[in-house]
Amino acid sequence: MLELVLSTLGGGLLCYGLGRYNRTLTLQRWRFVLNAPERQAIDSLRQRMQLDSALARQAFETADRAREADRHPDALTVLRVALSILEDAGADRLTRLRAMGVYSRMVQAIKPLPSPSAKPFRTTELRASATAAGFAHRLLVGAEERFRLWLLFLGLGVRIVLRGGRRSAAAAARVPGRARPWEAFADGMDDFDALDSSHLTAFEALVASLSAVDRGDRLRIWEQIAGDLR
Amino acid sequence: MTNLEALVAHATKLALLALLAGIVWRGRARLCWSFALYVVAMLLGNSLATLWPSRFLNPSFWVLKQGVYDVLKMGIALELAWRALSAFPGAARTARRVILALLSASTLALALLAHPSSYMNLWDWQPRVTTAALWLLTGTALLVVWYQLPVHEWQRAIMLGLAPYLVVFVALLGLLHRWGWTSREPIAVAAQATFLCLAVFWTWAAWRGPATPGPVVAGTRGA
Numbered sequence: 001m002l003e004l005v006l007s008t009l010g011g012g013l014l015c016y017g018l019g020r021y022n023r024t025l026t027l028q029r030w031r032f033v034l035n036a037p038e039r040q041a042i043d044s045l046r047q048r049m050q051l052d053s054a055l056a057r058q059a060f061e062t063a064d065r066a067r068e069a070d071r072h073p074d075a076l077t078v079l080r081v082a083l084s085i086l087e088d089a090g091a092d093r094l095t096r097l098r099a100m101g102v103y104s105r106m107v108q109a110i111k112p113l114p115s116p117s118a119k120p121f122r123t124t125e126l127r128a129s130a131t132a133a134g135f136a137h138r139l140l141v142g143a144e145e146r147f148r149l150w151l152l153f154l155g156l157g158v159r160i161v162l163r164g165g166r167r168s169a170a171a172a173a174r175v176p177g178r179a180r181p182w183e184a185f186a187d188g189m190d191d192f193d194a195l196d197s198s199h200l201t202a203f204e205a206l207v208a209s210l211s212a213v214d215r216g217d218r219l220r221i222w223e224q225i226a227g228d229l230r
Numbered sequence: 231m232t233n234l235e236a237l238v239a240h241a242t243k244l245a246l247l248a249l250l251a252g253i254v255w256r257g258r259a260r261l262c263w264s265f266a267l268y269v270v271a272m273l274l275g276n277s278l279a280t281l282w283p284s285r286f287l288n289p290s291f292w293v294l295k296q297g298v299y300d301v302l303k304m305g306i307a308l309e310l311a312w313r314a315l316s317a318f319p320g321a322a323r324t325a326r327r328v329i330l331a332l333l334s335a336s337t338l339a340l341a342l343l344a345h346p347s348s349y350m351n352l353w354d355w356q357p358r359v360t361t362a363a364l365w366l367l368t369g370t371a372l373l374v375v376w377y378q379l380p381v382h383e384w385q386r387a388i389m390l391g392l393a394p395y396l397v398v399f400v401a402l403l404g405l406l407h408r409w410g411w412t413s414r415e416p417i418a419v420a421a422q423a424t425f426l427c428l429a430v431f432w433t434w435a436a437w438r439g440p441a442t443p444g445p446v447v448a449g450t451r452g453a
Contacts, residue, residue, distance in 0.1 A: 003357035004397075004404050010361070010368040011397040017375040018390050026380050105377050 029102060042204055045096075049196045052089040056082050056189055064182060072176035076169075079185065083169050086192060090158045093199055097155045100206055101148060110147045111205040120194035122187040125160050129153060150202050157195045164188045231283055232415055238422040239280045245429035246273040252436030258384045262313070264305035265388050269432075271298050272425075293352075300359045303392070307366035310389065314370060314379045321377040328369045336362030353407035357400045364396040387435035395428045 059082035066075035104110055116133040118126075133153035140146050165188045171181035231239070250269050253259050259266040275295040278286040311329060315322040339358045367389050374381050399421060406417050 001404070003361045004400050007357070007361045007364050007397045007400040010364045011393040014364075014368045014371040014389060014393040018371050018386055021375055021381075021386065023380065023383060023386070026378050029378055030380055102378055 029099075029106065032103075041207055042200070045203055046200060048092075049089075049200065052085065052092075053189075053193055053196065056085040056089070056192070059085060060185065060189060067176070067182065076173050076176065079169055079172060079182075082185075082189075083165050086165050086189070087162060089192070090162045093158050093196070094155055096199070096203070097151050097158075100202065101151050103206060103210070104144060104147050104151070107206070107209045109209060110143045111208045112143045113147060113150050113202060113205050116150065116153050116198075120197070121157075121191050123160070123164060123184075123191055125164070126157055126191050129156055129160065147202070147205065150198070154195060154199055154202065157191070157198075161188045161192045161195065231280070231287060232419075234419055235415065235422065236280060238419060238426055239276055242422060242426045242429055243273065243276050243280065245426060245433055246276065249429055249433040249436055252433055256436055258436055261382050261384050262306060262309055262388060264302055264309045268299065268302040268306060271295070271302055275299070296352075296356065300363065303360075303363040303396075304366060306388065306392070307363055307370060310367070310381075310385055311370040311373070313385065314374050314381050318377065318379060321373060321379060324377075325370075325373050328373065329366065332362065332365050332369055336365070353403045357403050360396050360400050360403075364393060364400075367393055367396075383438075384435060387432065391428050391431050391435070395424055398424045 059078055063075045063078035063082060066072075066078060115137040116130045118128075118130040118134070121127045121130055130153065133149060137146055137149055140149060165185060168181040168185040168188065171178070172185070175181075246269060250266075250273065253266055253269065275298075279291070279295075308329070311325055315325045336358070339362070340355065371389055371393075373379070402417050402421050402424075406413060409417075
């Protein structure tokens, strides 16, 4: 009976794992790992983050000016635009964090990152998460585990900011004249920028780890992969 | 051997021949030599038992051929692991630990058997050996998925086919143990029919041309 349970479990795990396995995607990922565009990838990510931040801030400031001029319906419409920019940016960050998690398992060693700190964040939830992540960071030994903890924290942070942003927008819609939801939204945007800064640092560490593999070794590995799979 | 058993066995033989031809024609053998040997051994065992039943259809030959199949199944699992992991030292380090733990646990499980293995108590030892081979395959598959290692479609098909068959095989051995030797014939037919389905699946996979590239899904964008 035990053998049947164990073999069913093993067979189920194998079929589930390999059933979801996408060879084309795996090859594309390895091609990226072994031909990482390094500096160019970091610069393009930095520009994208700056653009997202500038758009969201511009929308928020426009909304805030409309609120101060007592044009509440306009203020709420533009605030929702700022929120949708943050949501799009958040979805992009979460997708990249997932990809970074995958790539972090494909490199031999990860460049160490500093311990997460509550200092750059303003909202209570995010500060508490950063403190907990900083504590867990000290308990972990391996750089790869610490890196994945960072990714976990950054993903959680993005979700916290987006949830807070939605709550603030809803509260502003309920009582348009109240200042508190607008302040909370502004805090959330500051936190999003701080998360972006950490996101960029983690991405830089990953790219540095990818480029640490010797060029000759990369070519050899790719030849081996491609040769085996022809 | 009943007529039904003979019919399924001959059909299996044909499927194995088609599979072997596919392996040779498509150059699949170099992707897993142990598997090619396994197919040859299965074909040989099947042919000997069906063409000369008076000489080879007996318990001692069954135990012998099953031993050879078991060794080759372990070989397939280890060769697939080696082929998938050899280019990746980090993953290979973890794989060595996983495989060592699985082999140690399997050896311990077999060493704990109270009496020596024979045809009459095959439900005691065969499920353990089969489960060990299955977990070696599972360990390899999980490492491939976790480390996102590239494996060939053919190697994937070998693992995806062998695992469910081994689960069914263990289940059928459990039924044989529960119902006794009087149920040997239907269970033998069921086991052979399952293997026939497996051989047909492998034949299809062996003859299939290269897969067309799939769409890029979320997870690579921007990274």
